[in-house]
Amino acid sequence: MKKIMSWLMLVVTLSVALLGGFAQPSHAATTGTEDSLARVKAKGTLVMGTSPDYPPYEFLVNRGGKERVVGMDVDIAKKIAKDLGVKLVIKQMDFDSLLVALETNKVDMVISGMSPTPARKKSVDFSKVYYKGGQSIIINKADKGLYKDKDSFENKSLGAQTGSIQYNLGKKQIKGSKMKGLAKISDLILALKSHKAEGVIMETPSAQAYVDNDPDLAMINGKFDLGSGENDTAIGFKKGSTSLVNAVNKSVDEITQKKLTKTYLKDAGTYMKTNTHNTSMWHYSGYFLKGVEYTLLITIISVFFGILLGILFALMRLSKMKLVHALGVVYIEFVRGTPLMIQVMFVYFGIGLFINIPALIAGIIAVSLNSAAYVAEIIRGGINSVAKGQTEAARSLGLSQRQTFQSVVFPQALKNIWPALGNEFVSLIKESSIVSIIGVTDLIYQLKAVQTATYKGVIPIVVAMIIYFILTFSLSKVLNHYERKMKHDA
Amino acid sequence: MPEEMIAIENINKKFGDTEVLKDLNGKVEKGQVICVIGPSGGGKSTFLRCLNMLEQPTSGKIMFENSDLTSLNESQINQLREKMGMVFQSFNLFSNMTVVENVKLAPIKVKKMSNDDAQKLALKLLAQVGLAEKADDYPASLSGGQQQRVAIARALAMNPDVMLFDEPTSALDPEMVGEVLKVMQDLANEGMTMVVVTHEMGFAKNVADEVWFMDGGVFAEKGTPDQIFEHPQNERTQDFLAKILEA
Numbered sequence: 001m002k003k004i005m006s007w008l009m010l011v012v013t014l015s016v017a018l019l020g021g022f023a024q025p026s027h028a029a030t031t032g033t034e035d036s037l038a039r040v041k042a043k044g045t046l047v048m049g050t051s052p053d054y055p056p057y058e059f060l061v062n063r064g065g066k067e068r069v070v071g072m073d074v075d076i077a078k079k080i081a082k083d084l085g086v087k088l089v090i091k092q093m094d095f096d097s098l099l100v101a102l103e104t105n106k107v108d109m110v111i112s113g114m115s116p117t118p119a120r121k122k123s124v125d126f127s128k129v130y131y132k133g134g135q136s137i138i139i140n141k142a143d144k145g146l147y148k149d150k151d152s153f154e155n156k157s158l159g160a161q162t163g164s165i166q167y168n169l170g171k172k173q174i175k176g177s178k179m180k181g182l183a184k185i186s187d188l189i190l191a192l193k194s195h196k197a198e199g200v201i202m203e204t205p206s207a208q209a210y211v212d213n214d215p216d217l218a219m220i221n222g223k224f225d226l227g228s229g230e231n232d233t234a235i236g237f238k239k240g241s242t243s244l245v246n247a248v249n250k251s252v253d254e255i256t257q258k259k260l261t262k263t264y265l266k267d268a269g270t271y272m273k274t275n276t277h278n279t280s281m282w283h284y285s286g287y288f289l290k291g292v293e294y295t296l297l298i299t300i301i302s303v304f305f306g307i308l309l310g311i312l313f314a315l316m317r318l319s320k321m322k323l324v325h326a327l328g329v330v331y332i333e334f335v336r337g338t339p340l341m342i343q344v345m346f347v348y349f350g351i352g353l354f355i356n357i358p359a360l361i362a363g364i365i366a367v368s369l370n371s372a373a374y375v376a377e378i379i380r381g382g383i384n385s386v387a388k389g390q391t392e393a394a395r396s397l398g399l400s401q402r403q404t405f406q407s408v409v410f411p412q413a414l415k416n417i418w419p420a421l422g423n424e425f426v427s428l429i430k431e432s433s434i435v436s437i438i439g440v441t442d443l444i445y446q447l448k449a450v451q452t453a454t455y456k457g458v459i460p461i462v463v464a465m466i467i468y469f470i471l472t473f474s475l476s477k478v479l480n481h482y483e484r485k486m487k488h489d490a
Numbered sequence: 491m492p493e494e495m496i497a498i499e500n501i502n503k504k505f506g507d508t509e510v511l512k513d514l515n516g517k518v519e520k521g522q523v524i525c526v527i528g529p530s531g532g533g534k535s536t537f538l539r540c541l542n543m544l545e546q547p548t549s550g551k552i553m554f555e556n557s558d559l560t561s562l563n564e565s566q567i568n569q570l571r572e573k574m575g576m577v578f579q580s581f582n583l584f585s586n587m588t589v590v591e592n593v594k595l596a597p598i599k600v601k602k603m604s605n606d607d608a609q610k611l612a613l614k615l616l617a618q619v620g621l622a623e624k625a626d627d628y629p630a631s632l633s634g635g636q637q638q639r640v641a642i643a644r645a646l647a648m649n650p651d652v653m654l655f656d657e658p659t660s661a662l663d664p665e666m667v668g669e670v671l672k673v674m675q676d677l678a679n680e681g682m683t684m685v686v687v688t689h690e691m692g693f694a695k696n697v698a699d700e701v702w703f704m705d706g707g708v709f710a711e712k713g714t715p716d717q718i719f720e721h722p723q724n725e726r727t728q729d730f731l732a733k734i735l736e737a
Contacts, residue, residue: 387582390582390585392544392578393576393584393641394584394595395568395571396542396571396574396576396645397571397576397596397600397644398569398571398572398600398648399568399595399599400564401564403599407595411586412584412585415586486586
């Protein structure tokens with residue numbers, strides 16, 4: 001009963017978090033004193049959010065098997081942190097999660113090649129502009145004769161990062177363009193190469209980086225009609241962080257005056273060269289290993305809690321007490337009726353409003369809670385599959401309800417549901433990959449990191465695919481072994 | 491003065507609107523063997539299952555060793571169930587345990603007996619039903635007759651005061667009925683109090699102290715085997731026996 005109460009509490013907390021999420025902006029606006037700078041200084045760290053797939057702004061390098069985020073934006077962030085006298089912490093995530101991360105205090109600032117558009121300014125404060133790029137379009141070298149500028153792409157399909165300026169530019173300024181939005185630049189390049197898109201719009205420095213490192217690509221000037229801010233790059237802050245923005249602007253002024261971006265870009269170029277120096281997958285085995293480690297970690301912990309909670313929810317659903325039964329039903333149906341991806345984002349960003357949970361923990365919580373609902377249904381089926389006579393025999397011997405469940409019903413149910421449960425574990429290995437969207441460095445995340453670092457699209461996919469298969473296949477083998485062991489009847 | 495073991499007082503049982511048991515009364519004395527016979531659907535099994543509260547009577551009392559089972563809470567019922575062994579038509583051996591584990595389970599879990607003691611007890615009881623060599627087999631590899639004998643040993647392991655048998659031979663192939671009846675007869679000879687729902691008229695005739703004929707949810711007639719089988723008074727008893735003898 002105690003457990004059930006604490007679950008009730010969680011449900012309540014979740015709903016409050018949900019409502020709080022909507023109420024948040026107005027609440028923040030009414031806060032009297034503004035302490036964003038003081039808070040950063042108090043905790044001694046400046047957390048930068050970035051999507052490191054955008055060389056030369058930010059990208060990953062392989063340093064002795066370990067990955068590091070580098071690039072112009074990182075150099076800028078380092079300078080800012082140094083000027084403020086705090087430590088820089090880099091948090092990686094998808095580009096379209098960055099603004100949410102700002103809103104929910106996951107990060108103090110976003111430096112990710114982001115342009116301060118009027119639309120973004122509504123929800124985010126920006127620093128002064130630290131770099132003026134331009135918008136270019138990357139195409140396959142073979143098509144070089146076909147395309148001149150943006151107008152050549154009328155009625156053609158074009159790629160851009162989801163939630164980016166480039167996406168909107170393509171949509172608004174190219175007649176009849178079919179825009180393809182993907183979260184990662186590396187995936188866009190892959191789409192380009194496989195002719196899913198005829199061109200990819202990105203900022204000139206990034207485009208240059210890709211073209212320099214991939215002989216199959218070429219770039220053209222987009223000649224977009226660039227309004228205010230769309231050519232610029234600035235640093236994003238949570239709305240109302242005036243003191244922090246002012247402090248950072250001092251650093252930006254210095255960067256502009258001393259033309260430091262030039263040096264930063266040169267550094268980035270060097271990194272990119274060393275990156276593409278050795279693009280064998282073996283060189284990146286550390287990346288994949290780390291990915292496997294996290295994928296397994298998430299899966300194993302989630303399986304454990306998934307089963308524990310699954311038993312609890314199954315028993316709740318089987319309970320004769322109406323309220324307990326109803327709670328079980330509501331939980332199971334709700335979780336099964338919403339996508340895991342949304343649950344992951346909800347736990348990380350939604351609950352994160354109240355308690356700061358690291359991405360890994362948030363991912364594990366979401367995957368565990370999700371799995372629990374499915375496991376509960378499997379277990380319920382298993383319990384129902386145990387003949388009533390087994391329970392009656394146990395009860396007639398004087399065993400209590402609990403002893404009967406533990407010694408007789410559950411072991412038999414487990415045997416009956418083992419194949420279905422095994423299926424759930426196997427799919428958990430694969431489905432846990434969704435946590436990569438909040439920046440957990442699982443296998444999928446690392447796959448994208450390798451793609452970005454090596455400018456190779458397909459080979460990392462093949463490697464990841466093989467690794468996933470090895471994982472799931474070995475797990476199946478282990479599960480089969482135990483299935484045979486439990487088989488007592490012909 | 492015979493000692494009273496079970497007293498059934500005005501037991502009624504309804505499933506929804508259907509009256510399955512109607513105002514039953516009866517007494518089981520220590521050491522007695524009661525055989526309950528009658529046509530299928532007459533309420534025999536439901537009656538037996540009411541005795542250890544696997545079915546809750548709708549009204550009435552069941553006095554067992556001076557407590558009214560119908561008035562007890564869950565854990566008190568558990569305690570009294572230890573003293574009432576039950577053998578089912580479909581054996582109901584725990585399929586996830588070996589034969590010896592089946593027998594040991596309740597002594598260990600309920601009586602908190604040590605594993606060693608429970609093992610000794612189980613092997614002794616398995617020897618008593620002639621199945622010591624099957625101790626480490628799983629139930630699925632045993633014949634029906636063997637499974638039912640294990641089920642009897644399992645019930646005996648709790649050292650019950652009374653044994654309830656719910657058509658223990660009905661699910662068996664004919665050639666296996668004898669081995670189970672033999673074990674039951676031995677038990678009766680040792681003085682075990684038994685309530686047996688059965689279609690084995692030969693067993694009822696030879697072993698029972700009293701035969702209760704049940705039809706339509708009532709005890710239509712009660713008496714010694716001689717009275718019931720040789721001089722039935724009730725018309726329904728006569729009909730039933732005539733049909734059985736024809737077959």
